[in-house]
Amino acid sequence: MTAVDLLLVGFGKMGGAMLAGWRAAGTVRRVVIVDPAGGTAPEGETVLVADPAAVPADFAPAAVVLAVKPQMMDQALPAYAGYAGRAVFLSIAAGKTVASFQKVLGGDAALVRAMPNTPAAVGRGISGAFATPSVSTDQRDLCHRLLNAVGEVVWVEDEALIDAVTAVSGSGPAYVFHLVEAMAAAGAAVGLPAELALRLARATVTGAGELLHRNADATATQLRINVTSPKGTTQAALDVLMDEGQGLTPLMTRAVAAAARRSRELAG
Template identity: 65%
Template sequence: MSATLLLVGCGKMGSAMLAGWKQADPATRLVVVEPFGAPKGLPADVQVVASADEIPADFQPDAIILAVKPQMMDEALPAYARFADRALYLSIAAGKTLAYFEKHLGASARIVRAMPNTPAAVGRGISALVANGRVDQAGRTLAQQLLSAVGEVAWVEEEGLLDAVTAVSGSGPAYVFLLVETLARAGEQAGLPADLAMRLARATVMGSGELLRQSHESAEQLRRNVTSPKGTTQAALDVLMAEGPAGMADLLRRAVAAGTNRSRELAG
């Protein structure tokens, strides 16, 4: 990935991506715009400036990665319109549409929207991407390389699908963490010491995720592999897989629908 990159915002997600880029290609030239100062642990060859006005005059980025919070985008974006004739814009800001960026950057701007998730911080993320009509194959390849540095990449052709992506994978880690919380709490209520219950819950979810990653079998088949007829797992699954509002399937369906609707509301 031989590219010159401008990273606007270097919070947790921005820092995770930066680390992935430098690992993939240590020679990648990077300038970071971060008004709150350089985060700890940045490579020594990464230049950090406090504002767009301080970007070196001779710096011509191949891609500008917009990693500021959505509520800060209106203020931040206009300063980068001057690069529109050269750079690919890659936004990870939830709710900010392609039309929004075209309005601020011009109709000729090449723009890719991405919805990553927090496991990107450990190189296990997944990002869904959508591009506007100005992005050519070279632009798509560059965007894919940038996000592949922190996990898997999937493309969608309809921008509206990013709302459902947000509800499934963008918010999904929180559902898994909630599962760990509630599983540990249920273990306590069954008589386990609190520290042991949490240890069991964490290790079970982590191990199951790794098994799922390495296995060629489907999630359904892996579930069946654990379940003996009339055994303890089946007794528990009879509760979780109950029909209607009490079952996990309906609960998650309603949760994802709520997240999808909220993402649409934020996008206007």
């Protein structure tokens, strides 16, 4: 597909990361950014304005990417209703449902609701996405390309599953960061200096993640088995972590369920 013109609403960390990915992949041509904070437009065929009224009248984007914070969406969205029927809307605002957009844009608006995660900032994110029936094949392909520029993309056919996607991958990086904190605290508890414990934990988690990345054909289960000697130190720790009642799996199950429940509450 050829590069397209794009309207990007919001230019925070995620919007900036996505634009960098689009530029690198050659996905976009002209980009108009609307961000109330203003600032300097990035390099390339890019215009940055602080007010949607300043978007050039003859600008005809193929997609409108909504990257503003969820709490700002209701106020921001009406200014872009005129693009409904002419462009696909791609929202990356957590918790904002298709129904909430349709109230403003109309029931026939082409909408894709997506949930990327923060590793998108380094091109290693993953996004879950849902498309309404009004989204054409070409529009879906375009949204896939836009999301794929910052990581992997998976599609769900039931919008309700976006809450589960949010709970696993959207919030998931924070779980991993907390794992580093927990490992560091545990290391300090067995006598390591706190700074050394943190360094060991951080390098271990990032290194293990890279092994997962480079061994895409191997399951996490197999990789775990590969580094676990029977009756060794790793097995002793795993006996605790894999306890059926109080181990990591039941704890993570409760955590993800809580995140999914909160996502539904935020969606109203």
